[in-house]
Amino acid sequence: MGILEVKNVGKRFGGLKALDNVNLSVQENTVHAIIGPNGAGKSTLLNCLIGKLIPDTGSVMFDGQSVLGRKPHEINQMGISRVFQTPEIFGDLTVFENVMIPIFARRDGAFALHAFKQVMNDRDIRERTEAMLADVNMLDKRDAHAASLSRGDKRRLEMAMCLSQQPKLLLLDEPTAGMARADTNNTIDLLKEIKAKRDITMCIIEHDMHVVFSLAERITVLAQGTPLVEDVPDNIKGHPKVREAYLGTAH
């Protein structure tokens, strides 16, 4: 039984079948990638995973509970943290605060009215934040405004924010989209580094093969809204169906 179980999920938009009978299982402590050409249904599937869309059929279970119809903060509280295409961070806040917020969220829940406690007097949070920043080598930038960071540092910060919550599942949505090759490689290194340090489950949605094959332990290929193959990377490489799916389209 995987930590994330997608069963028979189907979704139509008018006459268009975006997802058709998708089955997927992400195992704990693996890096699982979902790939596919443009229009394969990756975004729709992602939106179903995070509760933004409710599928017409099927179920999405995370850690034994359904995620369907839940609000983003509820899904996060279940243990799913999310990395966006372009880093979503709190630009007006300092790096330190950016990391403190997710730690607060994990410790105190979705809402806590600590209006008259002082942030900095909270030793527990402070230490955990410092440790996390040290972990991603950002301690020297702790007082910088997040918006002023370089793109790579923003990605690193976002990753730190997600990891600080010790998620049961880290969801990455095209983490290298629009990046130059050098940046892409940096991101791959960062993810490898993270993976090396801890046990973590990641689910990467990506169309860049290079990224996928560098990281993934298991790959699902999606085409025209339905999973084509699911296997380890070595078997995916050169798989005729995959080749067909990619070459069959405009690419």
Added chain:
Amino acid sequence: MDALILQILNGLDKGSAYALIALGLTLIFGTLGVVNFAHGALFMLGAFCAVTLNRILTLSHTVVDESRTDFLGNPMKVDVPYLFDIVGPDTGAKLIEWSVPLSILFAIPVMILIGVVMERGLIKHFYKRPHADQILVTFGLAIVLQEVVKYFYGANPIPTPAPSAFSGSFDFGVLLGFDPYVIIYPYWRLVYFAFAMVVIAAVFAFLQFSTFGMVVRAGMADRETVGLLGINIDRRFTIMFGIAAAVAGLAGVMYTPINPPNYHMGMDFLVLSFVVVVVGGMGSLPGAVLAGFLLGILESLASMGWVIDLIPGINQIIIYLVAIVVLLTRPRGLMGRKGVMED
């Protein structure tokens, strides 16, 4: 039934004023992303274009009339407009009487100029500033503009009647088979409605069919991309600001015979026009027009005697009540686009 028809006519008329002001406001919102609190002041300036033209036409020299005396018992001084000396008293009097329609010609260049100067001189520097700064600077500008008008024209309303050809009312009731006097409507208000329709149609046609309009519409949707295509969107936006100012100004010019203009009439309309724009939906021109007419008609219906008896005070709050209901049922107003002014 007759009462309903009458109030719908009233609503269309009120709605045309709301729609015209909101149209300019939403152009500025949509194209420039600027919260323009000085838009009401532009409406007011338009109205005072009409007053000013009237003042210019009636510029006078005094002639002492020995046969009459003034209130202190001195010989009466009589003002004779220079215009009478130039074109003769009859033509002169006609010109003065027609000063409001004539003001349209006067107001268009003046208002475009005011708009362009405002945009180049001030607003331009605030595109990248937070909305809070835009509010403060445009509010400050609105106060300054209205105080300047107050300084020259006083605080009292100034009567600016329509030409006598338009005074009186048209009897719709007779046309529809009702008794006389049941559904009458003033000619000038019909003129206003028709005028508003023409201006709205012109603005839409311009945006829809000219290449200029196409670029601006594209710019409204995605400013950066259009900028990247090498099109000088900034200059076009300046012109758009001028057009928005002219639309507000024309609404003001034609409004003067309906209600005598005063220096704070812009503030009276400011809040209302924001409500109209938002109910219509941010960034949507048809939305602004639709909401203008909708609110105008509902306001008129709510002012009927039996409605007030049924729900006391409904005429006081109807517009705001409608705004709340619309915004709660349609998150982005009637026809709003996603992501415009939502943060």
Added chain:
Amino acid sequence: MTKSNFTRRGLLKTGTAAGAGLAMPTIFTSKVWGAAHTGFTNAPQGDTVTLGFNVPQSGPYADEGADELRAFQLAVEHLNGEGDGGMMQTFSSKTLEGNGIMGKKVQFVSGDTQTKSDAARASAKSMIEKDGAIMISGGSSSGVAVAVQALCQEAGIIFMAGLTHANDTTGKDKKANGFRHFFNSYMSGAALAPILAKEYGKDRKAYHLTADYNWGYTTEQAIRESTEALGWETVNSVLTPLTQTDFSSYIAPVLNSGADVLVLNHYGGNMVNSLTNAVQFGLREATANGKKFEIVVPLYSELMARGAGKNIAGILGSQNWDWKLENEKGARYTGTNAFVKSFGEKYGFPPSQAAHTCYVQTLLYADAVNRAGSFNPCAVVEALEGFEFDGMGNGPTLYRAEDHQCFKDVVVVRGKENPENEFDLVEIVEVTPVDQVTYPPDHPQFAGGALGECNPGA
């Protein structure tokens, strides 16, 4: 131009010169100024006295406020012996000699009410607390008058109301320290009704449009009661929001309602717009029930008439005073010409009724102080209560002790068909004598208030 209006603190300097250089703490129980020494607030020290003129300088009534301020300046000049003395020559009481008030030179401070009660009170308070004003006057709406009157009662200052027409000012909100020279809604009704009946007949059906606030309510009530007593019928009455600018939706149904008279219980911008709209809809040319349709505006003002332009032609209304009164109605209204002359010579146009009231109120206050021989508000109240006077342009007048309301003739006017200039927009139809507009102090339209005790502030 007077250059001598130093603020009162200038004199404090001399007053406290003895203690100069030393810290001289003094403790007062309630108010700051002078209370411990004299028993009342802001007792004038030195040889000047400060009056506070609180008028609208921004907002819709700014022009009316400007006219009030002109009258105040004129009154101060006259009190100080400058200019021609204006009404001081005709005033029946002869204590004013052009040497200020009780020999103290008069100076004034001015402020902006914005026609908002909060702003008006803030402005009045600054006059009391900062400038040491002993009397506050002015204002152009009843909301402001009631608010400032209540403040003056608390502070122990005399309030000489400016333009305020609602019954409440000397009715349910009356105060011992407050006095109103201007007439009120009841008087408008009582003065207008007989003339309306005479001009338009006793069989009329009236439709009221009423501004949806206190003044509107009392005016509608007054007109209704007076006209219904003479046989008129009220068909309908509709409340209109204060913030309304376009009255078309309220005017449009009038012609089809069976009414043949429209009463506009509106003032200021409301009145200008509603009247303009009514004329647009052709109400002036219409006939109903076989009669010519008529419009009535209970409270007239020159500035509103100017705003409405030609539309006021032929419309009846009431006024507190008009500058043509003495010329047209004779010597009973003596004082009018004297005032119009000094005002007209100084400013170049005739004064409005708001200016007249403010001028008269200032003189009446000064005279009351002189007669009382004291600036103590309680002494002034005593001097003004029941005071009968003449020569102030309204004919014989009584300041009634029970409610501090002036009783005098009321002018019924009509908009001129062909005005010669923008200051000559109305013609006097008739003057309703004072006994026809007098009511008992316990009249139900004025119920619910109590003057209370005069408050000297200490």
Added chain:
Amino acid sequence: MTDHTTDPRTAASARPATASHATETAFLGLGPKDFRLLLIVIALTMLAPFLLNPFPAGSELAQFNAGYPDLMQRFVIFGIFAIGFNILFGLTGYLSFGHAAFLGVGSYAAIWMMKLLTMNVIPAIVLSVIVAGIFALLVGFISLRRSGIYFSILTLAFAQMSYALAYSVLTPITGGETGLQAKINDPRILDPGAGQSLGRANLFGLEMGSSYNLQIGDWSFTFNAGYYLAAIVMLVGFYLAIRLFRSPFGMMLRAVKSNQQRMNYTGLNSRPYTLAAFVISGMYAGLAGGLMVAMDTQVGPERMFWTASGEVVLMTILGGAGTLIGPVLGAGMIKYMENIVSKINDNILHQWFSFLPDGLEDALVAIVYPFIGKGWNLTLGIVFMLVVIFLPGGLVQGGQKVARLFRRNNRKGGGAESEAAKKQPAE
């Protein structure tokens, strides 16, 4: 578990701390910087009677003195209003255009308390906060379903409805146009003297209107009981606002403003945060309204008109939204213009320039005249524009920028010093 790999640098984090990560607290749970600010504000408010009356009473500049009770009270009361507004707008970025409604509702609650119960201001103020809080909960619950300008218009609509109804239909409760005042015949069931004389607002017998007057030479200073009560309330409000700014809650509110999407995907529910901020800020407004009644027992509906809501927006932006002290400065500036500039008339101008030759005097008066007295609005409008053009971010942020500019110029001169200074993180 992964967070055992503590970086050695963490342990040595005893470097000079900026407020954001001060580990030590100076006093009252505040960091040293905030505590210093609080001390400055305390000093300014307590010494206001001196500071606002810098000119001798008789001098021509005495016109500019603002140290009389009513205006000092207004400064602190509108300061409270703006501090509260800033908690919502400055932190979350939600621009409420109807905050005056809460001030008005608080005022009505307070005056009714005084009419029915007692002229002691405590119950009035307490009730005004509670009622305004409840009303804010109601309005916020509905309005916060939308964001951006849609939210602004919803709050505006609620406030305008409150105003319109208070002016007309609700006249029996609100007194309509003429508002509500304390009357002799109020029941005031807890007051012994009720029914015989007009009650005065007091704090256990200490009348709000009572003052102590100090003459020092030509100067005169007024110490007013009501002002000091309002000032102490404002200081408490200010202190609580600092605590709130520095609390996890305050941080979350800034997170709402910065990136609501990230916030939600971080497991935080932004709605209760914004609603709590809205209610707290509404309670500050109610407190201001209650204090207004305590200082001056009168309420009118125009207190709720949209221009009053707009005024607090302008105060906050003028001073600097999101800064601690900015809104208070903005409030002071606008109230100063309204009450001081509007009272300068042409007589006073002539008096000022009377030392000049007549022609020059008249010319100068003619130039200045449009900007004072009835032209005070013009001056206000010009000040708005100048501030926003030349001091972006309001008085405080603009002032900081100017100060930094000066510092930088100074450093250019002092070589070694500038090296050291560069290492300091910019605040």
